[in-house]
Amino acid sequence: MIMKKILVTGGLGYIGSHTVVELQNSGYQVIIIDNLSNASLDVLEGITNITKTPPAFERLDLRLKADVADFFKRNQDIEGIIHFAASKAVGESVQNPLLYYENNLNTLIYLLQECNAHGIENFIFSSSCTVYGEPDSLPITEDAPVKSATSPYGNTKQISEEILKDTCSISALKSIALRYFNPIGAHETAEIGELPAGVPQNLVPFITQTAAGVREQLSVFGDDYPTEDGSCIRDYIHVVDLAKAHVIALQRLLSKKNQSNYEVFNLGTGRGSSVLEVVNSFEKTTGENLNYKIVDRRPGDVIAVYADTQKANKELGWKAEKTMEDALKSAWKWEKKIRKIK
Numbered sequence: 633m634i635m636k637k638i639l640v641t642g643g644l645g646y647i648g649s650h651t652v653v654e655l656q657n658s659g660y661q662v663i664i665i666d667n668l669s670n671a672s673l674d675v676l677e678g679i680t681n682i683t684k685t686p687p688a689f690e691r692l693d694l695r696l697k698a699d700v701a702d703f704f705k706r707n708q709d710i711e712g713i714i715h716f717a718a719s720k721a722v723g724e725s726v727q728n729p730l731l732y733y734e735n736n737l738n739t740l741i742y743l744l745q746e747c748n749a750h751g752i753e754n755f756i757f758s759s760s761c762t763v764y765g766e767p768d769s770l771p772i773t774e775d776a777p778v779k780s781a782t783s784p785y786g787n788t789k790q791i792s793e794e795i796l797k798d799t800c801s802i803s804a805l806k807s808i809a810l811r812y813f814n815p816i817g818a819h820e821t822a823e824i825g826e827l828p829a830g831v832p833q834n835l836v837p838f839i840t841q842t843a844a845g846v847r848e849q850l851s852v853f854g855d856d857y858p859t860e861d862g863s864c865i866r867d868y869i870h871v872v873d874l875a876k877a878h879v880i881a882l883q884r885l886l887s888k889k890n891q892s893n894y895e896v897f898n899l900g901t902g903r904g905s906s907v908l909e910v911v912n913s914f915e916k917t918t919g920e921n922l923n924y925k926i927v928d929r930r931p932g933d934v935i936a937v938y939a940d941t942q943k944a945n946k947e948l949g950w951k952a953e954k955t956m957e958d959a960l961k962s963a964w965k966w967e968k969k970i971r972k973i974k
């Protein structure tokens with residue numbers, strides 16, 4: 633059987649590496665591009681240990697237009713691209729907007745130019761629920777208005793979606809933008825997981841690092857929001873469920889099942905969990921006591937965000953299957969492994 637060759641940019645990163653595993657397990661031949669700006673080469677070994685197949689890998693910076701063109705000249709048989717590579721720290725994007733606009737937009741543009749040049753028609757893009765801002769109603773459907781971005785990072789996702797939509801309207805390109813809610817957890821083998829650089833920006837790695845003694849205390853930002861227990865609500869989705877959605881979205885494009893050349897899907901569980909619920913669930917699932925304290929609200933935090941997943945469930949035929957407990961257990965197993973805790 634001839635295996636279809638898929639380029640995964642940012643494939644050594646958190647979501648990319650889990651997606652490479654699912655692609656290889658589904659019979660695709662994968663080639664990864666990553667510049668290692670937020671990943672380590674060890675991830676290749678983790679992927680290989682799980683799938684027993686080393687994916688092809690090129691260390692390449694997608695900001696270098698000539699190198700990107702050269703890569704596609706040497707790889708004429710790519711049938712689809714899943715584009716994860718981007719910078720993703722919201723706070724850093726406020727401090728260094730040009731880095732974010734350059735890295736998140738130029739890389740997309742160069743890839744799309746190569747798609748045009750080489751007749752590559754299938755393109756999956758990592759978008760985010762940040763495009764919805766503070767939603768007018770819950771759960772959030774794909775028709776909810778895109779709100780003015782509150783950070784350069786968020787803005788790059790909105791602009792990227794526009795770039796894709798415009799390109800799909802005048803070329804053979806077919807694209808699916810997947811709007812992730814809050815990815816958490818790790819592969820059940822603990823061979824791959826999330827590796828935040830510096831102080832984690834997200835709740836779950838902060839929880840596991842606190843439990844592992846890397847951080848002294850977890851701050852819960854506010855317990856006076858208008859929610860049941862007063863803490864903010866998010867839709868936490870297991871990274872393996874998320875990874876599987878990419879394979880399904882890719883298959884939809886490859887088999888021409890898409891209903892239009894540019895489609896958008898929410899990827900979440902459809903269930904909102906409060907920060908305090910996640911903390912309690914972690915303690916219950918792992919038996920660890922977490923040192924946390926309630927502090928003031930953090931500026932810019934949206935009160936509650938969770939997905940309406942009906943479109944993804946019905947049209948894509950994908951549904952999140954794993955539980956919060958699965959995710960927290962796997963995240964803790966991964967943290968213990970990298971910290972060498974028995």
Ligand SMILES: NC(=O)c1ccc[n+]([C@@H]2O[C@H](COP(=O)([O-])OP(=O)(O)OC[C@H]3O[C@@H](n4cnc5c(N)ncnc54)[C@H](O)[C@@H]3O)[C@@H](O)[C@H]2O)c1
Binds near residue numbers: 647669692715719815
């Ligand atoms: N993790 C989240 O909470 C989340 C939520 C919504 C959307 N997203 C988006 O999903 C995608 C993947 O996120 P992640 O959490 O896996 O991030 P990550 O940082 O773990 O992975 C991104 C990978 O891209 C690589 N990369 C960055 N710039 C590059 C460049 N110029 N050339 C080549 N490689 C480059 C990095 O080294 C890294 O391995 C990103 O586009 C991100 O914005 C993430």
